[in-house]
Amino acid sequence: MVLCPVIGKLQHKRVVLASASPRRQEILSNAGLRFEVVPSRFKEKLHKASFATPYAYAVETAKQKALEVAGRMHQARAPASASSWKDLRAPDVVIGADTIVAVGAMILEKPVDKQDAYRMLSRLNGKEHSVFTGVAIVHCCSKDGRLDTEVSEFYEETTVKFSELSEELLWEYINSGEPMDKAGGYGIQALGGMLVEYVHGDFLNVVGFPLNHFCKELARLYYPPRPEDLRRVRHDSIPAVDTFENLSDSEAAGADPGQSAKGGRGGEQADGDRSQAPRALDAALNRADSRPRFPTGLLELMDGFKASKVLFTACKLKLFDVLKDQGPLQAVDVARKLSTCAGRTEQLLDVCAALGLLEKTRRGYSNTEVATLHLVSDGEHSLQGVAEYNDAHVWGVFTRLGLAVREGSEQTRGALGAMEEERLSQSRELTLQFMRAKHSLSKLTAHHVATAFDLSRFASACDLGGCTGILARELAQEYPRLQVTVFDLPEVTELSGGFQRGGRQTERIRFVPGDFFKDSLPEADLYVLSRILQDWPDDKLHKLLSRISSSCKPGGGLLVAEAAAEEEGASQSPRLRTLSAGQPRSPDEHRRLLQRHGFQDVRVARAGDLLCVVLGTRAAP
Numbered sequence: 001m002v003l004c005p006v007i008g009k010l011q012h013k014r015v016v017l018a019s020a021s022p023r024r025q026e027i028l029s030n031a032g033l034r035f036e037v038v039p040s041r042f043k044e045k046l047h048k049a050s051f052a053t054p055y056a057y058a059v060e061t062a063k064q065k066a067l068e069v070a071g072r073m074h075q076a077r078a079p080a081s082a083s084s085w086k087d088l089r090a091p092d093v094v095i096g097a098d099t100i101v102a103v104g105a106m107i108l109e110k111p112v113d114k115q116d117a118y119r120m121l122s123r124l125n126g127k128e129h130s131v132f133t134g135v136a137i138v139h140c141c142s143k144d145g146r147l148d149t150e151v152s153e154f155y156e157e158t159t160v161k162f163s164e165l166s167e168e169l170l171w172e173y174i175n176s177g178e179p180m181d182k183a184g185g186y187g188i189q190a191l192g193g194m195l196v197e198y199v200h201g202d203f204l205n206v207v208g209f210p211l212n213h214f215c216k217e218l219a220r221l222y223y224p225p226r227p228e229d230l231r232r233v234r235h236d237s238i239p240a241v242d243t244f245e246n247l248s249d250s251e252a253a254g255a256d257p258g259q260s261a262k263g264g265r266g267g268e269q270a271d272g273d274r275s276q277a278p279r280a281l282d283a284a285l286n287r288a289d290s291r292p293r294f295p296t297g298l299l300e301l302m303d304g305f306k307a308s309k310v311l312f313t314a315c316k317l318k319l320f321d322v323l324k325d326q327g328p329l330q331a332v333d334v335a336r337k338l339s340t341c342a343g344r345t346e347q348l349l350d351v352c353a354a355l356g357l358l359e360k361t362r363r364g365y366s367n368t369e370v371a372t373l374h375l376v377s378d379g380e381h382s383l384q385g386v387a388e389y390n391d392a393h394v395w396g397v398f399t400r401l402g403l404a405v406r407e408g409s410e411q412t413r414g415a416l417g418a419m420e421e422e423r424l425s426q427s428r429e430l431t432l433q434f435m436r437a438k439h440s441l442s443k444l445t446a447h448h449v450a451t452a453f454d455l456s457r458f459a460s461a462c463d464l465g466g467c468t469g470i471l472a473r474e475l476a477q478e479y480p481r482l483q484v485t486v487f488d489l490p491e492v493t494e495l496s497g498g499f500q501r502g503g504r505q506t507e508r509i510r511f512v513p514g515d516f517f518k519d520s521l522p523e524a525d526l527y528v529l530s531r532i533l534q535d536w537p538d539d540k541l542h543k544l545l546s547r548i549s550s551s552c553k554p555g556g557g558l559l560v561a562e563a564a565a566e567e568e569g570a571s572q573s574p575r576l577r578t579l580s581a582g583q584p585r586s587p588d589e590h591r592r593l594l595q596r597h598g599f600q601d602v603r604v605a606r607a608g609d610l611l612c613v614v615l616g617t618r619a620a621p
């Protein structure tokens, strides 16, 4: 559960805490932040005298800790690296922190031994001192194999006063072992709390991490004040996806979050500037207890369609292609290249950045890793086709949702999800769009489907509704003896040639036009239905399965791959709850479905994150 919406801004990023401090880990995970811990190897040995103030030293050390981890993780994912780093995705954000105790200009870090602890505690005895924690938030992105970082840093000061303590008490405390891994030689959160007369400022800052200031800094970075915010009253927790409403171009020229992310130490900022920046946090923290919880999730849901449309529009304009080839680019240059309006383009770019699709730095906008991988049109893993199809077709279908729900199942079929039927009557362009979408999605899952079970006992397979042949190719590649037939509607097989790349295994793939509800099915040892059943209502589904069952020889197989619905009784994940003509089924429901149509020895496996795969063997009639 995330209380503070600004912490939620990091939810979809790979966040790394560059610290071994268990206190920091606890503070941040208690705040709802999800992160990995990669302790920094940076040696805390900067030359203290070269810093004008103790906090400058803490901030620089925090920065070096974070940069060391960012650099090491970036190196580790380079192809040449022999590292065993588990997750090759580079971190998006690395957080470093350093806590020091300062008595005047003297900096006390962790004691090296008991005598050192004694010296430190004697200095603090009966006096006031400052605890500074420097924090660095390093945003990372990888550009042409290079690590690009944007550092935002700040510090927090807390004043602590020790009571007059006897020698005996000091030694008793030192012998407890508590002081050894703590700055200044004490831990205020445990036994050391007994030494402290008062604290002025953020308690958590003493313990190692100034959570409140950190949230304010995030708010400043992720919700930069824009001119229109100062004039309009609007809820605070949603990123600026609604910036296209009622705005003239001149109003659109907002503050630059990249710029505002700079300026180094938050502690050195002008007061006027800071009072506006963390408004989301203030709103959350100052809420009276009796008021209902801020409905962040709900409001984001209400705005979800805008985010989708922004993504579709950016894809359609080929924004990610332009930035891939020529980024980073300033908004005006993007607008020039796309022949679009400069003000609106900047808004689009900013929203894409807020959605994590683009990176915004002083040098301009560039694609994030996910955009480079999935939103550039000619990428191996491009999902551009899905965006285009959803924009051109599914968007319109869903505008008729109300009508479909009001007027019953026929309407529902006509208006929702029955894309197979609908595309029959549509233009060649729409068929192509549908094929591109299916092609991109199949690429993500084909390998998992082909390898979910050992299919080497089959000599031939027929992929019903196999579209562009992506799964067929994967099957042929995986099983060198297998002959594969792709069976799909004539208008699909006619266009499928455009999606074929050469390759040895294509000799074993043939495309046969036909309708699996009407025409006789090609002979095969194994029939495959990948993401077909869910689109059809029960009557059609049973008709198809019984046709397959009649064509399948005893000992032959049926392989079904469908979106992985939860087990029966569990609530469905939202991704699966689109109102299509069919319905998502649990693994057990699939098992029963195949058994009902004469398949036995039915086995179920997961294929990646998305699909569940079911394999049954045709029993003798």
Ligand SMILES: Cc1cn([C@H]2C[C@H](O)[C@@H](COP(=O)(O)OP(=O)(O)OP(=O)(O)O)O2)c(=O)[nH]c1=O
Binding pocket: 018, 019, 020, 021, 022, 023, 024, 039, 040, 044, 065, 097, 098, 099, 100, 101, 110, 131, 181, 182, 183, 184, 186, 187, 188, 189, 192, 206, 207, 208
């Ligand atoms: C003053 C004080 C410090 N501390 C701790 C916070 C920090 O963990 C530690 C200061 O050392 P740091 O060098 O800031 O942090 P660390 O060595 O624990 O971890 P890393 O270097 O990997 O980031 O002292 C307390 O736990 N309680 C206190 O009252």
